[in-house]
Amino acid sequence: xxxxxxxxxxxxxxxxxxxxxxxxxxxxxxxxxxxxxxxxxxxxxxxxxxxxxxxxxxxxxxxxxxxxxxxxxxxxxxxxxxxxxxxxxxxxxxxxxxxxxxxxxxxxxxxxxxxxxxxxxxxxxxxxxxxxxxxxxxxxxxxxxxxxxxxxxxxxxxxxxxxxxxxxxxxxxxxxxxxxxxxxxxxxxxxxxxxxxxxxxxxxxxxxxxxxxxxxxxxxxxxxxxxxxxxxxxxxxxxxxxxxxxxxxxxxxxxxxxxxxxxxxxxxxxxxxxxxxxxxxxxxxxxxxxxxxxxxxxxxxxxxxxxxx
Numbered sequence: 040x041x042x043x044x045x046x047x048x049x050x051x052x053x054x055x056x057x058x059x060x061x062x063x064x065x066x067x068x069x070x071x072x073x074x075x076x077x078x079x080x081x082x083x084x085x086x087x088x089x090x091x092x093x094x095x096x097x098x099x100x101x102x103x104x105x106x107x108x109x110x111x112x113x114x115x116x117x118x119x120x121x122x123x124x125x126x127x128x129x130x131x132x133x134x135x136x137x138x139x140x141x142x143x144x145x146x147x148x149x150x151x152x153x154x155x156x157x158x159x160x161x162x163x164x165x166x167x168x169x170x171x172x173x174x175x176x177x178x179x180x181x182x183x184x185x186x187x188x189x190x191x192x193x194x195x196x197x198x199x200x201x202x203x204x205x206x207x208x209x210x211x212x213x214x215x216x217x218x219x220x221x222x223x224x225x226x227x228x229x230x231x232x233x234x235x236x237x238x239x240x241x242x243x244x245x246x247x248x249x250x251x252x253x254x255x256x257x258x259x260x261x262x263x264x265x266x267x268x269x270x271x272x273x274x275x276x277x278x279x280x281x282x283x284x285x286x287x288x289x290x291x292x293x294x295x296x297x298x299x300x301x302x303x304x305x306x307x308x309x310x311x312x313x314x315x316x317x318x319x320x321x322x323x324x325x326x327x328x329x330x331x332x333x334x335x336x337x338x339x340x341x342x343x344x345x346x347x348x
Contacts, residue, residue, distance in 0.1 A: 045123060045226065046341055047074075047135040047143060049313060050233035051306035052276075053243045055330060057090035059233060060136040062334030067132040070097040072122050074137030074146075077275045079103060079110045082263045085256040086275055088247065090136075106266035112145040119146050123226075135228070140312035147224045157204055164200045173199060184212035197274075224317075229345055231337050232319040234310075239326040241303055248299040257294075261285055276305055320345070 048060050060071050071090070073079070078089035081102045092098035099122050104110055119135065126133040135143065168176055173196040180202050181188035187202045202213040235243070260281035263272075273279075277298050283289035313319060322336055 043227070044229040044345070045133055045135060046337075047228050047230040048233070048337065049074075049136075049140070049143060049230055049319065050138060051240065051309040051313075052088065052138050052302060053240060053247050053306065054138075054233045054235055055243075055324065055333065056136055056138065056233060057088070058330035059333045059337060060134055061090070061093070061096055062331045063337055064096045064132070064134055066334065066338060067134075068130075069132040069134045070099065070122075070126045070129075071134050071136050072119055072126070073098060073100040074115065074119070074135050074139055074142050075100075076110065076115075076139040076142060077272070078137070080106060080108070080263075080268075080272050080275070082106055082259065082266065083272070083275055085251050085254055085259050086263075086277055086281075088251075104272075106263055106268035106272050109269050109271050111271070112142050113150055115139075115142040116146045116150060120226075138309055140309060140316075143230070144316065147226060147228060147230075149225045157208060160204055160207055161200055164203060165196075168196050168200075176200065176203065179203065187213040229341060230316065230319045231340060232313060232321045233324055233333070234321045235324050235326070239324075240306060242326075244302045244306065245299050248295055248302065251298075252295060257281055257284060257291075277301055318345075 046063070048056055048063065050056050063069060064071055071092075073090070075087065075089070077083055077087040078101050080087065081104060083089065083106075084102065089101050090098060092101060100115070100118060123133045123135075135146070137143070164176060174193040176196065176199045177188060177191065177193040180191070180199055183206055184202060188199075191198050191202070193199075205211070205213040256277075260278060263278070264282060264285070268278075280289070280294065280297055280301065284291055284294055320340055322333070322340065324333055
């Protein structure tokens, strides 16, 4: 990894990261490496709000995976390492940009012990959850790894199952691998966060939701679901909601407010996760501030010495 820190631009969905990153990249002969769990999938451009990639600014890890593909934090970590090295070898500036906080954290800190997927175990745990409820799995996790269980809602089946899978695969509690997140970063980076008032962010989410629907996100979901997406891809925000509309079990009229509500809730969760990072240098963005002006502020901040130890 290089001596100069790699700039990372983060923030909640709809905060304007893509536009600001594009301006930053243009000003620095940069290339964007997307840190987004769902923008990686081909066919989810609208639903994932994937950035457009103009000819003068290469974008990586956007729209390259088929719907049936699998993409994880470990995959992102390996690909980000490879791409950063390649971009630097070209004499360009890599920019890590996105809102998937777990992916960025794993790239900064590492993954800890490798824990392979165990499909048979997952199937058994899913069956148990269907029979007894996810709270029963949560109770089992509390006995094996109380620290991780305390971090999870008793109904958060996906993360509970993953924590139990890590224990079965590595013999170590999931909380042990997360403890390394308090250690120094494995790569040199500076993380700049874009932050808006809740009112401004909510208005932007409302506007983006309306735009997505007008541009045909329902037809995008129809085509994507027809490709039998992987379990990872199927977790894309709003996909289940659109599936219900396509199945005829939910009226189209209620999609806009519900999709906007889900997105607002997701944005709040993102900010909660980002607040747990060691050192994010936050920039407060005013409503209506031009992306080029924000990019100039980002570059000015990065030109100063870091405030982190």
